[in-house]
Amino acid sequence: MTSTYDLNDGTTLPAVGFGTYPIDDPDVLVSALAVGYRLLDTAVNYENEEVVGEALRRTDVPRDEIVVATKIPGRHHAYDDARASIRASRERLGVERTDLHLIHWPNPSVDKYVEAWQALVDAQAAGEVRTIGVSNFTPAHLARIVDATGVTPAVNQVEMHPYFPQVELRAAHAELGIRTEAWSPLGKRQAPFTEPPVADAAQAHGVTPGQVILRWHRQLGSLPIPKASSTERQRANLDLGGFELTEAEVAAITALGREDGRLFGGDPDTHEEM
Ligand SMILES: NC(=O)c1ccc[n+]([C@@H]2O[C@H](COP(=O)([O-])OP(=O)(O)OC[C@H]3O[C@@H](n4cnc5c(N)ncnc54)[C@H](OP(=O)(O)O)[C@@H]3O)[C@@H](O)[C@H]2O)c1
Helix, strand or coil, rough: CCCCEECCCCCCEECCCEEECCCCHHHHHHHHHHHCCCECCCHHHHHHHHHHHHHHHHCCCCHHCCCEEECHHHHHHCHHHHHHHHHHHHHHHHCCCCEEECCCCCCCCCHHHHHHHHHHHHHHHHCCEEEEEEEEECHHHHHHHHHHCCCCCEEEECCCCEEEEEEHHHHHHHHHHHHHEEEECCHHCCCCCCCCHHHHHHHHCCCHHHHHHHHHHHCCCCCCCCCCCCCHHHHHCCCCCCCCCCCCHHHHCCCCCCCCCCCCCHHHHCCCCC
16 A cells, blocks of 8 residues: 555655644654654634644754645635745744645635635745645535636545545545545544444454544545644554455445534534634
């Protein structure tokens, strides 16, 4: 199994990333880099871009091996605000260029996400950002920005875990050539570690339930960004290469999905995060 994913802009991303919310200690991120993570996912609204920047300075891992990913918040969607937001993130992170820059939520009631997308398209053309994408976009939101700009996002970072497996959205992504990135990939505090399809697979393969869920993501082509505090869990969450789930095991885990499976009801059509 490959350890990177190809993107529609000709670049690649590590197949597993590290979620940084709500980490405020750079040593946790230095540890994550030391055990092998090469993608750090932050956001303006996590208020820890400086912490990520500090970890980049402290780590032995060369800067050009690390994908620094951040997000434009809802209050910065107007075109000039979005360009300024991208600049300010670079300053807080202490980087010359961000490697993956996303729109955090579409906030459709504000109705300025097309402007934010145009700002990302222009920032990429200006060399300020390597790869551009979105987060929490539905197929309708995606269609609108592609129609308006002719540019398809490389990535859509969305809620995805066994209780909310995003079957239809992933099919739409496959049609459009968009990589699915999964937030709360384990299911956070509601992680289904004791559900029979997960627990049984863990026992069958001699791995942890967390590794089963992350391997499920990988076999579905999704890029999970688990957050973990301890070095031990960080390492386990990256150690997914030594076993393969059967098709039946993957299907049984996907079948845990349910209509109301979202963790906090974050429906992108109605959820507002400014
Ligand atoms: N775009 C968006 O709107 C959005 C929304 C939410 C999150 N995110 C991103 O997604 C990242 C990950 O999401 P998340 O933190 O909500 O959920 P998650 O990664 O599914 O779960 C993290 C939780 O699981 C625990 N954990 C980690 N590895 C474990 C293991 N192997 N066994 C048992 N428990 C384990 C962690 O505990 P410890 O920390 O104590 O180890 C933590 O409490 C965030 O950090 C953020 O970067 C994005």
